[in-house]
Amino acid sequence: MKDQTSAKNQKFTTSVLKDIRDAYVRNTGPLDFKSRISEHLGDIMTIASRDVVTIPPTMSIIDAVKTMLNKGFRRIPIADAGTNRLKGIVTSQDIIDFLGGGSRHLIVKNRFKGNILAAVNGSISEIMEENVVSLNEKDSLKDVLDTMLKENVGGVPITDGDNRVKAIISERDFVFLISDVRMGKTVGEYMSRNVVTAPPDMPVGTAAKSMINNGFRRLPIIKDNVLIGIITASDILRFLGSGDIFNRLITGNASEVFDVPIRTLIKRDVIFTGSDVDLGEAAGIMLAKNVGSLPVLEDGELNGIITERDIVRAISE
Numbered sequence: 593m594k595d596q597t598s599a600k601n602q603k604f605t606t607s608v609l610k611d612i613r614d615a616y617v618r619n620t621g622p623l624d625f626k627s628r629i630s631e632h633l634g635d636i637m638t639i640a641s642r643d644v645v646t647i648p649p650t651m652s653i654i655d656a657v658k659t660m661l662n663k664g665f666r667r668i669p670i671a672d673a674g675t676n677r678l679k680g681i682v683t684s685q686d687i688i689d690f691l692g693g694g695s696r697h698l699i700v701k702n703r704f705k706g707n708i709l710a711a712v713n714g715s716i717s718e719i720m721e722e723n724v725v726s727l728n729e730k731d732s733l734k735d736v737l738d739t740m741l742k743e744n745v746g747g748v749p750i751t752d753g754d755n756r757v758k759a760i761i762s763e764r765d766f767v768f769l770i771s772d773v774r775m776g777k778t779v780g781e782y783m784s785r786n787v788v789t790a791p792p793d794m795p796v797g798t799a800a801k802s803m804i805n806n807g808f809r810r811l812p813i814i815k816d817n818v819l820i821g822i823i824t825a826s827d828i829l830r831f832l833g834s835g836d837i838f839n840r841l842i843t844g845n846a847s848e849v850f851d852v853p854i855r856t857l858i859k860r861d862v863i864f865t866g867s868d869v870d871l872g873e874a875a876g877i878m879l880a881k882n883v884g885s886l887p888v889l890e891d892g893e894l895n896g897i898i899t900e901r902d903i904v905r906a907i908s909e
Contacts, residue, residue, distance in 0.1 A: 636731045639769060640750055640759035646671040649679050649717035656716040657687055657833045666809075666826055669749040669757050670720050676756045678749055680720030684825040685804060690719045691832050691841070692800035692850065709842040726751050729758050736761055737908040746809070746901065763900035764884070766907055772876040775906070779874050780867030782906045783888050783896035789814040790823075790854055797850025800828050810885055812894060813854060819887055819894045821858030831857050864889045865898065871906055874898055 646669045647656055660668055660682075670680040690696040691708070696719050703718075704711040725743045727735060727750050739748060740763065747762035789812045790799055799811055803825055810824045831837060832849070841849050865874050865886040874886055878900070888896040 635733045636727060636736055636750060636761060637729055637759060639733070639765045640761040641765070642759045644669065644749070644757055644760045646676065646757050647716065648673040649715060649720065651716050652713050653687070653690070653716050653719065654712040656682060657712075657829070660684065660687070661830055661833050664826075667747045667762075669724070669760060670716060671757045675754075678724055678726060678751050678755050678757050680717065680722045681724045681749060682716055682720045684829040685809065686719055686721065688800050688825055688828050688832070689804050692797060692804065692828070694801065694804040708846065712842065724749060727761075728752070737766075737904060740901075740904055741908060744807070763904050764879075766904050767875045767878050767900050770872050770875045770903065770907065771879045773872040775871040777871045777906050778867065779865055779869045779871060779886075779888055779898045780896075782871065782902045783867065783898040784902065785896045787812060787887075787894060787897050789894070791815065792820060792855035793853045795851045796828060796831065796854055796857065799823060799854045800850070803828070810897075810899075811854075812887055812897065813858060814894065817893060819862055819864070819889065820855070821860070821862060822885065822887065823854055823857050824884065827857050827859070862887065866890070867895060871898075871903060875903055 645659070645663060645665070647659060649670050649672070651659075651670075656668065659665070667681055667683040669678060670682060671678050686696065688694070690699065690711075699714075699718055700706060700708055700711040704714070725739060725745050725748055727739060727748050729750050729752050731750075736748065740746070747760060749757055750759040750761060752758050788802070788806065788808065790802070792813050792815050802808065803811060808825075810822050812819055813821045813823060831852075832841060837849055840846075863877065863881045863883055863886060865877060865888055867888050867890065877886060878884065885897055885899040887894055888898060
């Protein structure tokens with residue numbers, strides 16, 4: 593679930609970031625992150641990824657999918673090819689919505705008469721989100737946190753005064769920011785307890801619709817009260833976009849594709865944490881294992897889930 597970020601290898605020079613690392617190294621106690629969040633203009637660029645990839649609105653949907661899969665992106669800004677001015681954004685959920693029977697799938701039914709091959713060769717502008725939540729390169733880190741939480745988005749393009757895309761910032765950048773920094777806040781304080789789960793034999797199509805309708809990016813898979821894996825929107829996109837599956841999808845065998853049990857998409861062992869673990873430690877695990885969430889297990893049973901969004905919320909409080 594690699595996202596569009598170069599935060600790991602950027603050199604952080606602001607006093608905010610230096611103080612965070614120094615506090616950790618000195619082990620002076622839990623970090624009061626809120627008091628260190630800068631409201632200074634331009635601080636957004638200290639952790640944003642400047643090496644941002646954009647695609648033009650004329651690019652076909654299938655080429656956009658290939659770009660996202662090849663780069664490992666969850667979202668990609670759409671910008672005018674000549675000016676690089678921001679026009680929209682597309683996420684893995686949008687693609688699944690389009691292919692998997694969500695509201696965007698009506699485009700396939702109505703405009704393309706159910707012809708998926710023709711539909712995926714249409715332009716990405718057909719399904720992109722035009723009302724893009726974005727920020728200016730002169731905004732602060734506090735502006736980012738406030739915007740992400742208020743607008744319920746996991747990534748925000750950053751533009752200059754002419755609306756040209758200059759960078760992108762995501763929840764993952766904030767996960768890196770507190771990775772292995774003792775926060776004095778535990779997973780149990782911020783995890784979601786009412787977790788929607790799925791049985792391993794649930795069809796991929798049903799799981800996709802559940803994610804779309806509920807605004808989820810991930811779905812824990814439970815068998816006999818045991819967590820056996822987590823499926824993300826990116827996993828479903830990767831499944832639908834893979835060679836043989838995609839060929840079946842566009843040749844009229846979509847029903848058999850979406851009837852595949854969700855358990856077949858599980859590709860990795862479960863990475864989990866406990867409710868008493870410090871958020872900084874949990875962030876370090878997420879970063880090291882390249883995951884966007886950690887199930888919280890107590891006595892072997894799922895007790896909750898901590899996500900990148902939860903970490904952003906914790907930092908903002």
